[in-house]
Amino acid sequence: MSLDTVVEDIREEAHARAENIRSEGETRAEEIESAAEEDAEEILEEAEREIEREIEQLREQRLSSAKLEAKQKRLEARRDVLGDVREQVEEELAALEGETREDLTRDLLDAASDEFDEGDDVSVYGRADDRELIESILEDYDGYEYAGEYNCLGGVVVESDQSRVRVNNTFDSVLEDVWEDNLREISKQLFEQ
Structure with a gap:
């Protein structure tokens, strides 16, 4: 074998190894990219779930607050009606003859x-x-x-x-x-x- 043939074989082998390393690197990069995309999707889904929980919690708080306010208004109205009835009874008692x-x-x-x-x-x-x-x-x-x-x-x-x-x-x-x-x-x- 001549020196040129040996150099050519080494070059082909190095080129094949470089191609193999590049191919493995691309495969590894694709795996890392795919894992990163999956992680990003999970993070996005968790963030969406958290936002939905916060929205539901806020909705429940507002609904509860509105119910409490409505109950307070009903109680105030009832107190007013009872006060009016009491006042009417007092007027009728004062007017007895x-x-x-x-x-x-x-x-x-x-x-x-x-x-x-x-x-x-x-x-x-x-x-x-x-x-x-x-x-x-x-x-x-x-x-x-x-x-x-x-x-x-x-x-x-x-x-x-x-x-x-x-x-x-x-x-x-x-x-x-x-x-x-x-x-x-x-x-x-x-x-x-």
Whole structure:
């Protein structure tokens, strides 16, 4: 073999090796590129899932907030309606006249008088407009006298220094008790769904 042939064989072998290395490099580069593309796709899909979760979470928060606000508005409206009903009842109590007002005032005074001993000096207070009514009722009670005005819808406040007792039997106090005891039923009737 001549030197030229050996050089040519070495050159061909080197060229084949270079071609083989280049081919392996391209294959490896394609594998790396393919893996990078897969990773990029996974990252993109995860980012999209995360964005969807955040959107859903934000939607739930806003929906929950809107429901809470609507509930608060309903409660406010119910409170307003209950306030209007209470005000209307108070107006009707204040407007009671005649025998009905006298009977109620007498009943409240009778109930209050149970708290006092016989012979006590008892002071009775009432609504300014009811002065004459109260004074006429007090004619039936020994030791009781009209002592002045009390800011209320009607009824009486009765007290005695001897007993150190004060009884508030006004329409207002009775209404308060009845209102508190029956508020659930009142609400149920007003807002039955």
